[in-house]
Amino acid sequence: xxxxKFLDRPKLSIWERIIFLDFIKGLRVTFKNxxxxxxxxxxxxxxxxxxxxxxxxxAHRVKDGNEPLSFSVLGKFMEIGYDExxxxxxxxxxxxxxxxxxxxxxxxxxPDGKKRVTKFEMNLLNCLYCGLCVDACPVDCLIMxxxxxxxxxxxxxxxxxxxxxxxxxxxxxxxxxKEKDRIWIDNEERTKLWGQIRWT
Amino acid sequence: xxxxxxxxxxAVKSLIFIVGMFxxxxxxxxxxxxxxxxxxxxxxxxxxxxxxxxQPIADALKVLTKEDIVPANxxxxxxxxxxxxxxxxxxxxxxxxxxxxxxxxxxxxxxxYITDLNVGLILALxxxxxxxxxxxxxxxxxxxxxxxIGGLRKAAVLIGYEVALGFAMVGxxxxxxxxxxxxxxxAQDGFFGAFIWxxxxxxxVILFAILAETGRTPFDVQEAEAELVSGYNTEYSGMKFGxxxxxxxxxxxxxxxAIAVILFFGGWKGPEIFGPLSPFVWFFLKVGMMFMFFxxxxxxxxxxxxxxxxxxxxxxxxxxxxxxIFITAxxxxxxx
Numbered sequence: 442x443x444x445x446k447f448l449d450r451p452k453l454s455i456w457e458r459i460i461f462l463d464f465i466k467g468l469r470v471t472f473k474n475x476x477x478x479x480x481x482x483x484x485x486x487x488x489x490x491x492x493x494x495x496x497x498x499x500a501h502r503v504k505d506g507n508e509p510l511s512f513s514v515l516g517k518f519m520e521i522g523y524d525e526x527x528x529x530x531x532x533x534x535x536x537x538x539x540x541x542x543x544x545x546x547x548x549x550x551x552p553d554g555k556k557r558v559t560k561f562e563m564n565l566l567n568c569l570y571c572g573l574c575v576d577a578c579p580v581d582c583l584i585m586x587x588x589x590x591x592x593x594x595x596x597x598x599x600x601x602x603x604x605x606x607x608x609x610x611x612x613x614x615x616x617x618x619k620e621k622d623r624i625w626i627d628n629e630e631r632t633k634l635w636g637q638i639r640w641t
Numbered sequence: 642x643x644x645x646x647x648x649x650x651x652a653v654k655s656l657i658f659i660v661g662m663f664x665x666x667x668x669x670x671x672x673x674x675x676x677x678x679x680x681x682x683x684x685x686x687x688x689x690x691x692x693x694x695x696q697p698i699a700d701a702l703k704v705l706t707k708e709d710i711v712p713a714n715x716x717x718x719x720x721x722x723x724x725x726x727x728x729x730x731x732x733x734x735x736x737x738x739x740x741x742x743x744x745x746x747x748x749x750x751x752x753x754y755i756t757d758l759n760v761g762l763i764l765a766l767x768x769x770x771x772x773x774x775x776x777x778x779x780x781x782x783x784x785x786x787x788x789x790i791g792g793l794r795k796a797a798v799l800i801g802y803e804v805a806l807g808f809a810m811v812g813x814x815x816x817x818x819x820x821x822x823x824x825x826x827x828a829q830d831g832f833f834g835a836f837i838w839x840x841x842x843x844x845x846v847i848l849f850a851i852l853a854e855t856g857r858t859p860f861d862v863q864e865a866e867a868e869l870v871s872g873y874n875t876e877y878s879g880m881k882f883g884x885x886x887x888x889x890x891x892x893x894x895x896x897x898x899a900i901a902v903i904l905f906f907g908g909w910k911g912p913e914i915f916g917p918l919s920p921f922v923w924f925f926l927k928v929g930m931m932f933m934f935f936x937x938x939x940x941x942x943x944x945x946x947x948x949x950x951x952x953x954x955x956x957x958x959x960x961x962x963x964x965x966i967f968i969t970a971x972x973x974x975x976x977x
Binding site for chain 1: 676678679680681682683684687937938940941942
């Protein structure tokens, strides 16, 4: 059995009744805001830079000497030149994706037995930017950039191609590869607050 | 010939007043949007012209060229009439508002008002009340639920505040001894002659009534965008839709601020520091301050319920205004 408890509204004091004290308090708050500086960004003219881990439009990292160790294994079987997308067409991203049909990945076998990626397209209209494909990539190729303006006038432009993705990846790495992740910057603060982690 | 000259004079003056009021109300929207923006720490219109100075013109063009949809089952006569009925009476209040004393330019006497009726204030009140019918008709004619509720709410509020408004205006009238707005201004001499020092209770009641009449926020139950989609003007589109806020929020508030300034702040009177233009400067300065005060209240307070508004109107404001009449009459009786 639920017990209902009725509370009376707090009564206004005589001064609050006569000179509308709560009205004046509210008016003071709005006046303070009125003379304060605005905090908006004038969007099309100035744009905020998202954090490095922002999940924006996808891109491909290129073969530039910073590959992870797994690429030295897989890359032996691949026909990839310097400064080309380091995709090895392993289909891991498609496997991880909750909407696998948005990927169109094709690769061919060359006469000398090596593999070459001919097609890597993503239909971003179906993408929900969850980032699972990025986690799945074994060679640190597929990444998400801080580009967030992906709107276009027709549907065909929403499918991103491999060349554009390599360009975007090159651009993203040039701008932000050296930048520290916020999570590692904060680590020092965290250590100061809660102490060091000790492994046995 | 004499009559023809008068007719032409009045026609030209009316035209100037109406066109001027249209332009002024367009820029009042800009002032409101800037004010509302800065209260919420955003700059408001910024890109059309310098700090959005051309925004009202762009808005007017947009509203005028929009498709005008009339829903299928509306009461067509009332539906078309409602937007005019909200707009025309409000702008007609301007006919009795004096903007200054008559002055002479090149031997021609110019009166900065259209008429000086000896029942000017009653006429202003009557037109203000008629314009509310626009809201109620719009609610009825739309043949839809939300506008209907909005119109009924406005009707319910109307009954409450009109009585208090009428009684509150009696106080300044008794001190001035006339219904003519010019004579009311003439009765207020100097800084301490303004009626605000003698009639503070009436001023508060009239502030309440103006907020309720123009549908500004603490009492904007008729459009209550959180509850009723847009209230009485949900079914309207295009310029018919544009006329409602123009009439209620801008022209109505401006004109009623002017009446409040005439009743309580001495109209166009003030130290003559602006040369020959000083009456107009003082008048528009005071009306502008009054308008800004209404904006300030609008963007501060939350909305009252309908029953709370009628409760305040009948239980608080009406007794206050009656008490004010009693005190004023008593003091006038003693001082003679």
